[in-house]
Amino acid sequence: MEKKKETILLFPFMAQGHIIPFLTLAFKLEKKGYNIIFVNTPLNIKKLKSSLPQNSSISLLEIPFNSLEHGLPPNTENTDSLSYKLSIHFTTISSSLEPSFRNLISSLIEKPLCVISDMFFGWSANVAHEFGIFHVIFSGAGGFGLACYYSMWLNLPHKETKNFVFTMPDFQEGGNLDVSQLNPSLLEADSNDPYTNFNWKNLPSWINSDGILFNTVEGLDKLGLTYFRRKLGIQVWAIGPIPWPTSNKQRGGNETGEETEKFIKFLDEKEEKSVLYISFGSQNRISTSQMMELAKALDNASRVNFIWAVRPPLGFDINMEFRAEEWLPEGFVQRVFEDQNRGLIVPKWAPQVEILAHKSVGAFLTHCGWNSILESLENGVPLLGWPIAAEQFYNAKFLEQDVGVCVEVARGNNSQVNHEDILEKIEVVMGVNDRGNEIRRKACEIKEMISNAIIDDEDFKGSSIRAMDEFLNAAESKNKLSNDVKINGNMSNS
Numbered sequence: 001m002e003k004k005k006e007t008i009l010l011f012p013f014m015a016q017g018h019i020i021p022f023l024t025l026a027f028k029l030e031k032k033g034y035n036i037i038f039v040n041t042p043l044n045i046k047k048l049k050s051s052l053p054q055n056s057s058i059s060l061l062e063i064p065f066n067s068l069e070h071g072l073p074p075n076t077e078n079t080d081s082l083s084y085k086l087s088i089h090f091t092t093i094s095s096s097l098e099p100s101f102r103n104l105i106s107s108l109i110e111k112p113l114c115v116i117s118d119m120f121f122g123w124s125a126n127v128a129h130e131f132g133i134f135h136v137i138f139s140g141a142g143g144f145g146l147a148c149y150y151s152m153w154l155n156l157p158h159k160e161t162k163n164f165v166f167t168m169p170d171f172q173e174g175g176n177l178d179v180s181q182l183n184p185s186l187l188e189a190d191s192n193d194p195y196t197n198f199n200w201k202n203l204p205s206w207i208n209s210d211g212i213l214f215n216t217v218e219g220l221d222k223l224g225l226t227y228f229r230r231k232l233g234i235q236v237w238a239i240g241p242i243p244w245p246t247s248n249k250q251r252g253g254n255e256t257g258e259e260t261e262k263f264i265k266f267l268d269e270k271e272e273k274s275v276l277y278i279s280f281g282s283q284n285r286i287s288t289s290q291m292m293e294l295a296k297a298l299d300n301a302s303r304v305n306f307i308w309a310v311r312p313p314l315g316f317d318i319n320m321e322f323r324a325e326e327w328l329p330e331g332f333v334q335r336v337f338e339d340q341n342r343g344l345i346v347p348k349w350a351p352q353v354e355i356l357a358h359k360s361v362g363a364f365l366t367h368c369g370w371n372s373i374l375e376s377l378e379n380g381v382p383l384l385g386w387p388i389a390a391e392q393f394y395n396a397k398f399l400e401q402d403v404g405v406c407v408e409v410a411r412g413n414n415s416q417v418n419h420e421d422i423l424e425k426i427e428v429v430m431g432v433n434d435r436g437n438e439i440r441r442k443a444c445e446i447k448e449m450i451s452n453a454i455i456d457d458e459d460f461k462g463s464s465i466r467a468m469d470e471f472l473n474a475a476e477s478k479n480k481l482s483n484d485v486k487i488n489g490n491m492s493n494s
């Protein structure tokens with residue numbers, strides 16, 4: 001008899017940076033033969049409907065939300081349209097979804113095998129457990145970065161640590177941090193502000209969950225994963241890297257295949273490992289003066305080819321058309337592209353996965369978002385780190401000091417940077433010198449480690465494949481146990 005298809009319910013926070021990794025995980029689980037229910041607020045579901053592939057069997061389910069009831073502008077259902085301050089407010093009020101989520105679960109005809117929810121929805125563990133459902137949190141961020149974030153928020157305040165290098169009291173093995181690695185909300189937080197209250201309620205509630213899934217690799221990220229095992233005493237599974245959907249459109253781009261070909265043609269013409277790829281991810285931007293300095297460094301790096309995905313600098317509308325004359329040095333685009341054929345400037349969005357997989361790419365200047373890091377290291381491409389927000393500062397530090405595959409170029413988007421410093425660091429990572437050679441050797445070692453983690457053969461299963469199986473087995477065991485309890489309970493009642 002064919003085994004009944006079990007259902008897994010996924011529920012990400014309402015932000016693209018959360019919805020997209022959850023969708024990626026949903027595709028992965030769908031491929032493994034599970035029915036998938038993907039829950040979100042109505043406007044996000046509407047958007048998802050138009051982007052799912054036609055052959056997808058994922059069921060999209062709406063959870064009601066009225067932004068006006070929470071002092072938010074009408075139809076606000078995603079952080080994309082919000083200022084930083086309102087995004088924080090939106091995050092703090094997200095726990096108001098709890099009663100609706102309970103109603104949604106109780107209205108399901110069949111109990112799901114498992115609920116996979118967002119790290120901001122720690123409360124959802126108790127709701128799932130009320131219905132006897134296995135519950136895990138999924139983190140798109142890596143173990144080390146999230147461990148620092150967790151520790152820093154639970155060990156407030158940091159106001160007094162100004163000008164000091166310090167260690168995290170419960171994560172000493174994470175090493176030293178510098179005050180410039182704290183984002184403003186963390187620096188200003190005390191026990192009275194709403195975001196502190198949110199974090200103090202949410203982060204400890206993770207302990208109620210049955211486990212955490214990380215989009216990372218055990219061998220690479222053991223330090224952070226061990227922190228959570230020790231701190232929470234729950235299961236922690238490293239199941240990554242989970243590849244992003246292959247279509248660039250699903251990742252958020254809008255290029256056609258033809259445009260991707262333009263990049264590949266450019267790369268095909270270049271020498272092996274001679275191209276620097278530059279991107280600050282899907283959300284972050286640098287300032288105009290930083291952009292000018294970066295361009296000057298590239299102007300002077302005559303032996304380096306590059307592809308740069310340029311987003312409008314801070315202070316300009318995010319949807320604004322590309323304005324070379326305001327954002328870049330005079331004649332820059334003409335010089336590097338038309339005259340020298342060594343620099344390709346891409347307004348906004350580049351086919352990153354395809355670019356990083358090309359043999360001509362020698363390094364990636366990145367804001368250190370975790371997906372970008374994995375995509376780079378999967379291809380053995382070393383990094384130049386320019387962290388801007390969130391846990392990116394900790395990621396950069398980890399990759400430079402613990403893993404040895406990165407050189408930090410600059411920090412934040414309101415700092416002064418200098419083109420000579422940037423150029424020097426580009427030359428370290430891309431040039432022939434002892435440090436550069438060692439960084440590249442290490443990046444190849446990590447590439448090997450990552451590809452071993454996802455081997456799925458008859459006679460060998462990599463660590464991430466085993467972790468995914470262990471997670472699914474744990475969910476099935478719990479499900480069986482709660483069904484047995486129910487059957488026995490019914491029998492003793494009858």
Ligand SMILES: O=c1ccn([C@@H]2O[C@H](COP(=O)(O)OP(=O)(O)O[C@H]3O[C@H](CO)[C@@H](O)[C@H](O)[C@H]3O)[C@@H](O)[C@H]2O)c(=O)[nH]1
Pocket residue numbers: 017139140141142244251253279280281282283284309348349350351352353368369370371372373375389390391392
């Ligand atoms: O021109 C571009 C820019 C981005 N991408 C893709 O967009 C994703 C970007 O992801 P990531 O590198 O993780 O950056 P963010 O979008 O900034 O990610 C948010 O989510 C991450 C995972 O939780 C965190 O590590 C970051 O701090 C947070 O900003 C990657 O898959 C890229 O391939 C493209 O394809 N083309």
